Amino acid sequence: MTVPPRTLSITVARRFILGKQGLWPGRRWTGQVGTEHAMRAIEHLQLDPLVIIARSHDLMLHSRVIDYQPDLWAELAYHHRKFFDWGGWLAVRPMDELPHWRVLMRRERDDAPVWRQFACDHAGVIDEMRAVLRERALVSNRDFAMSTRIRVNSYRGRKDSAIALHYLWRMGEAMTHHRERFERVYARTEYIAPAHLICESSDEEADHFFIKKLVAFNGLSPLKSLSGWLKRRMSAAELKRRREAMLVNGEIVKIHIEGWKEPHYALAADAPLLDTLMAGGVPKAWAPQDTTTHDEVTFLAPLDPVSARGRARLVFDFDYVWEVYKPAHQRKWGYYTLPVLWGDQLVARIDLRFERRMHTLVVCGFWLEDTRTGQDAGFAAALMKGIERLMKFLGAERFDAQKLEPSRLRQRLQAMKPRR
Numbered sequence: 001m002t003v004p005p006r007t008l009s010i011t012v013a014r015r016f017i018l019g020k021q022g023l024w025p026g027r028r029w030t031g032q033v034g035t036e037h038a039m040r041a042i043e044h045l046q047l048d049p050l051v052i053i054a055r056s057h058d059l060m061l062h063s064r065v066i067d068y069q070p071d072l073w074a075e076l077a078y079h080h081r082k083f084f085d086w087g088g089w090l091a092v093r094p095m096d097e098l099p100h101w102r103v104l105m106r107r108e109r110d111d112a113p114v115w116r117q118f119a120c121d122h123a124g125v126i127d128e129m130r131a132v133l134r135e136r137a138l139v140s141n142r143d144f145a146m147s148t149r150i151r152v153n154s155y156r157g158r159k160d161s162a163i164a165l166h167y168l169w170r171m172g173e174a175m176t177h178h179r180e181r182f183e184r185v186y187a188r189t190e191y192i193a194p195a196h197l198i199c200e201s202s203d204e205e206a207d208h209f210f211i212k213k214l215v216a217f218n219g220l221s222p223l224k225s226l227s228g229w230l231k232r233r234m235s236a237a238e239l240k241r242r243r244e245a246m247l248v249n250g251e252i253v254k255i256h257i258e259g260w261k262e263p264h265y266a267l268a269a270d271a272p273l274l275d276t277l278m279a280g281g282v283p284k285a286w287a288p289q290d291t292t293t294h295d296e297v298t299f300l301a302p303l304d305p306v307s308a309r310g311r312a313r314l315v316f317d318f319d320y321v322w323e324v325y326k327p328a329h330q331r332k333w334g335y336y337t338l339p340v341l342w343g344d345q346l347v348a349r350i351d352l353r354f355e356r357r358m359h360t361l362v363v364c365g366f367w368l369e370d371t372r373t374g375q376d377a378g379f380a381a382a383l384m385k386g387i388e389r390l391m392k393f394l395g396a397e398r399f400d401a402q403k404l405e406p407s408r409l410r411q412r413l414q415a416m417k418p419r420r
Contacts, residue, residue, distance in 0.1 A: 026288025043217040059301035103206035105172035296385035
């Protein structure tokens with residue numbers, strides 16, 4: 001039976017998306033156990049190697065987990081084996097999902113022309129690296145001197161050994177055992193994953209799983225254009241049939257959001273959360289363990305799913321593009337600018353840099369959406385609390401706010417003097 005569509009205000013939609021991701025109304029997880037919960041709630045913890053303040057994935061978990069420490073995610077993934085990393089869109093997912101992901105690995109190997117051609121062009125070195133993985137417990141690209149390898153021109157590596165190991169990892173024959181300076185150290189899949197998970201679910205099971213995971217990841221999803229997501233062609237007609245079947249079966253619910261042009265979908269299991277939010281409440285499971293996002297601002301990571309890739313515009317009417325890879329003359333805001341969440345709104349952007357040798361967190365730029373926010377004493381206090389928590393996370397001893405404008409806000413922050 002199909003449930004009649006709900007109509008949400010943009011405020012409820014925004015709170016639902018934030019809450020599903022563990023960002024509102026405040027941090028509700030703590031420590032290693034909380035980090036595991038947060039990683040599962042995020043659905044896809046996207047990894048990025050760049051360190052300006054901290055790596056994006058560590059910032060993402062810092063914004064959700066009390067007392068989070070850098071690389072705690074890696075301990076869960078590579079020591080406890082609760083998660084694994086994979087994909088061209090590199091992210092960490094729960095290990096118990098592996099049979100579904102192995103369907104995508106097989107589709108890439110068998111059906112993607114680029115990978116079929118790659119396997120043909122590099123068959124010799126792929127076989128060589130396969131043999132190396134059988135002979136050794138652990139294999140790193142650093143094990144092979146450049147002078148002994150064929151040089152290649154690829155963003156995946158400069159040696160033929162590097163791209164062959166990447167191929168075996170991408171196709172599921174190898175997995176990441178651990179990372180050294182963020183570079184993968186490989187081992188055979190049989191050495192890492194539990195034996196009962198080294199299998200494939202059916203194609204139908206995998207497709208169904210990934211559609212539901214996409215909805216969970218977005219909180220509210222338009223469920224469109226899934227071919228790239230599924231690594232196979234799915235026609236508009238097939239997608240429509242699947243959506244309708246999931247509505248009838250009570251797996252998803254249709255949502256209309258005021259001001260949005262097209263309907264979105266949520267998991268039916270999340271309908272009670274929506275009902276609570278529509279009634280003006282906060283779900284009990286979302287209760288913060290310390291401050292709320294109104295008491296303390298949250299700095300969103302560059303790749304946070306609630307604001308990355310244009311989503312900030314739709315959800316918050318906030319223009320955000322991560323400009324780190326843009327040439328300097330094309331940047332509108334700054335090199336490593338982060339959205340600032342206060343309450344359930346993105347109210348500012350802050351460009352930060354952590355000078356490790358000086359143990360100093362530096363503001364390179366700050367921009368308010370509404371200048372009146374800078375005159376609010378409550379915002380100033382919340383901003384300082386957010387800065388204090390970030391400094392503790394980084395191990396910063398000093399805070400340089402000389403470039404923070406407006407001056408009245410800067411003076412307020414300087415008068416408060418961050419505590420660590």
